[in-house]
Amino acid sequence: MTRVLLADDQAVIRYGLRLILEGEPDLEVAGEAADGEAAVAAVQRLRPDVVLMDIRMPRLDGIGAVRRIVASGVPTRALMLTTFDLDDYVFDALRAGASGFLLKDAPPEELVTAVRLVAAGEALLAPSVTRRVIEEFARRPAPARDGGTHETLTARELEVLRLVARGLTNDEIAAELFLSRTTVKTHVARVLAKLGLRDRVQAVVHAYEHGLASGDR
Numbered sequence: 001m002t003r004v005l006l007a008d009d010q011a012v013i014r015y016g017l018r019l020i021l022e023g024e025p026d027l028e029v030a031g032e033a034a035d036g037e038a039a040v041a042a043v044q045r046l047r048p049d050v051v052l053m054d055i056r057m058p059r060l061d062g063i064g065a066v067r068r069i070v071a072s073g074v075p076t077r078a079l080m081l082t083t084f085d086l087d088d089y090v091f092d093a094l095r096a097g098a099s100g101f102l103l104k105d106a107p108p109e110e111l112v113t114a115v116r117l118v119a120a121g122e123a124l125l126a127p128s129v130t131r132r133v134i135e136e137f138a139r140r141p142a143p144a145r146d147g148g149t150h151e152t153l154t155a156r157e158l159e160v161l162r163l164v165a166r167g168l169t170n171d172e173i174a175a176e177l178f179l180s181r182t183t184v185k186t187h188v189a190r191v192l193a194k195l196g197l198r199d200r201v202q203a204v205v206h207a208y209e210h211g212l213a214s215g216d217r
Contacts, residue, residue, distance in 0.1 A: 001026060001027070001028050002026055002027050002028065002049045002050065002115065002116065002119045003028050003029075003030040003046070003047075003048040003049050003050075004021055004027060004028065004029055004030060004048055004049065004050045004051070004052060004115060005029075005030050005031050005032070005033065005039065005042055005043060005046060005048040005050070005051040005052070005076070006018060006029060006031070006032045006033070006051075006052050007032070007033040007034075007035075007036070007038075007039035007042075007051055007052060007053045007054060007057070007062065007065065008034070008052070008054040008057070008081065009034050009035055009054065009056075009057045009058055010054075011034070013054070013104065014032050014034075017029075017052060017111070018032075020108045020111055020112065021111075021112070021115065024112055026116075027112070027115060027116075030046045030048040031046050031048070034057075034058075035057045035058045035059040035060060036057050036058075036059055036060025036061055036062060036064055036065035037059045037060045037065075038059075039051060039053060039057075039060075039062075039065045039069075040060070040065050040068045040069060040072075043069050043072075043074055043076050044072065044074065047074060047075075047076065048076055049076065049077065049119045050076065050077050050078075050079055050115055050118050050119050051069070051076055051077070051078050051079070052079050052081055052115070053065060053066060053078050053079065053080050053081065053098075054080075054081050054082070055080055055081070055082045055089050055093060056082070056089075061089075062078075062080060062089075062093065063089055063092050063093050063096045064096075066078045066080070066093065066096045066097055066098050067096040067097065069097075070096065070097035070198075077099040077100075077118045077119065077121075077198075077199075078097065078098045078099055078100075079098070079099060079100040079101075079102060079114055079115060079118045080093045080098045080100065080101045080102070081102055081103075081104050082101070082103065082104065083103070083104050083105070091205075094201055094202070094204075094205050095205060097198060097202070098201065099118045099122075099198065099199050099201060100114055100117070100118045100201065101201075102114050121199065122199070122200070150195075150210070150212070152194045153191060153194060153195075156177075156187060157187050157190055157191050157194070158212070159177065160173060160177070160184065160187040160188060160191060161191050161203060161207055161212060162207065162212055163176060163177075164188065164191075164200055164203050164204060164207065165203070165204050165207035165208060165212060167204070170184045170185055170188065188200070188203075191203065
């Protein structure tokens with residue numbers, strides 16, 4: 001059973017999310033929070049697997065709440081919700097440690113799938129948000145090369161990281177490198193462990209910020 005905390009300042013939104021999630025046999029709503037401060041406290045108390053976190057909330061916004069949750073060491077994963085895919089806070093939310101990003105008007109089945117993916121340790125970005133992230137980083141000046149952070153990565157692991165940064169799935173990376181999906185999954189896991197990253201979303205941000213997402217070697 002996957003336990004989910006709902007954090008949104010609008011009661012009607014929380015009610016709708018609860019109806020959707022509780023209609024699934026493997027999902028359970030562990031609690032609700034109407035602001036960021038309450039969300040942080042609820043995560044500490046209830047230890048849910050996933051928190052559905054609205055970005056814009058009173059007292060403490062969703063980004064600040066996620067930052068505190070990640071810093072506390074609680075393994076709860078955050079799936080950010082917003083009304084706008086052009087939200088200025090997207091990049092800050094990803095850097096804060098969010099594991100996924102989804103629009104509030106996403107179909108119910110997409111929401112359910114997102115919760116399951118994030119709970120399983122995967123990362124998720126709505127396609128429109130993924131495009132925005134890549135476009136935003138592409139517009140920025142190329143960052144300075146990192147001299148030592150990636151010395152522990154093998155050539156294959158570095159290659160996999162570059163493909164993850166391009167937004168490719170494990171299946172797509174497997175096809176690109178002529179590897180099995182299991183082998184790719186192992187490489188991704190090793191990259192995350194060696195670089196101290198939580199998930200694929202953080203890997204994408206890390207790759208762009210360290211100049212590893214360009215085509216040059």
